[in-house]
Amino acid sequence: MTQPPLIGLGPIQTQPLHEVVYERLRHALMSGQIAPGRKLTSRKLARELGTSDMPVRSALLRLQALQALHQLDNGSMILPAMTRERFSDLMTTRLICEPTAARRAASRMTPAALLNLRQVAIALKSAAQDQDIDAYLLHNHDFKFGLYAACGSPSLLFLIETLWLQVGPFLRQFSGQFDNDLRGILELDYHDEIVERLNAKDSNGVAELLERDIRDGYSFLMEHGQFE
């Protein structure tokens, strides 16, 4: 039998240290805090984080398994550089997965989830007008995954996440190059239209907008982005 509640305190949520390190590293990667080609050594990271190297090793291994990091011959982990070829490849694969996920999400999205997306879209626009790149990228991520999460396919969602884990680390780097000017991005921002098509339950329309979003972003960055 369970004990009767004493003071009403819930259980203390505790997660393993390597999990915390993983999340920290993942966030650092996705927010562009790690330069391409940067070597990530477990000992240095451990000192920086104030832990032993074991949890760091675990986190690095997981990121490498997802191809977010690359392992050198000597075992060191680096954030691989983004070449035009790799970027092109990743975006092409995104085009395979994401419009499909969006199409399915459109026909399964709950009103609550749609409302949430609408709010993120508002925050997105205001971040763009404020020229706040970090906020823009963050909300863009939230918007897309808020949408894809409704697709009802855990495996497809996982694939998309691994793709973003590879592209994500470079978006901020790219964005920092056109003089912090997000007006160009605003012009090819389809989030409002996507919300509108979602509201109309127009699955194909949503999928098509997603495809344009990815294609336009691709062209824009291939033209203006600086690659290795």
Place this chain on the structure above:
Amino acid sequence: MTQPPLIGLGPIQTQPLHEVVYERLRHALMSGQIAPGRKLTSRKLARELGTSDMPVRSALLRLQALQALHQLDNGSMILPAMTRERFSDLMTTRLICEPTAARRAASRMTPAALLNLRQVAIALKSAAQDQDIDAYLLHNHDFKFGLYAACGSPSLLFLIETLWLQVGPFLRQFSGQFDNDLRGILELDYHDEIVERLNAKDSNGVAELLERDIRDGYSFLMEHGQFE
């Protein structure tokens, strides 16, 4: 300057232990040697493999990152059971990725790769006639990935690999249930036709065959396979 060669011996290829363990575990998974729901504890595995638990921990972490294993709340790794829902989800996602990969491979395949595929297809048929399930699954894997490898997209190939890492462990279990009778499989074997379409450089035909291959396998196993 490099030393003049002494005896002409090449460098000894050595790979880290955790890499060896990873490959062993991965192979054990894909060949169906691990029962669903089975708990994989690092200490026991380490004893069985004759190593310390460190390399085993690394290997398990990597497999978990790829969702080939699932982590319980207490941190133990288990091979998750295959439910009808999960199987359905994985096969649906396969349908998104694999026909596309096949279509691209069709237009990029070299004659040498095609020749190799032809030989695998022959081995495949003979394995089916010999009722050799293990050989059949092995050659089926080689055939599909021999095909996909030609698609020219590392990222797409990686996604497909993660999908197979989740479905693979259960195929043998399924196959062992219809009385070792592979005739049913032979009837919906499209490998010869795929080779033929590849030879004719009929990309759409190849993609369509792949889709039928996946769909038929899906229906067959949903009908005859035993799930959790």
Place this chain on the structure above:
DNA sequence: TGCAAAATTCCGCGATCACAAAATACTCCC
């Protein structure tokens, strides 16, 4: 000053230990 050789530091890797929590085995009493 330039540059190669030597000394030192850094780092991946694997083993081992300690600790707490969980799982399992065991005991003992009804």
Place this chain on the structure above:
DNA sequence: GGGAGTATTTTGTGATCGCGGAATTTTGCA
């Protein structure tokens, strides 16, 4: 015999150590 409570073992987790090799810095000679 059965079940509750206890003892023992197992296991995840993280820290630390040692080894060998790689990378870096220092040194010393021309």
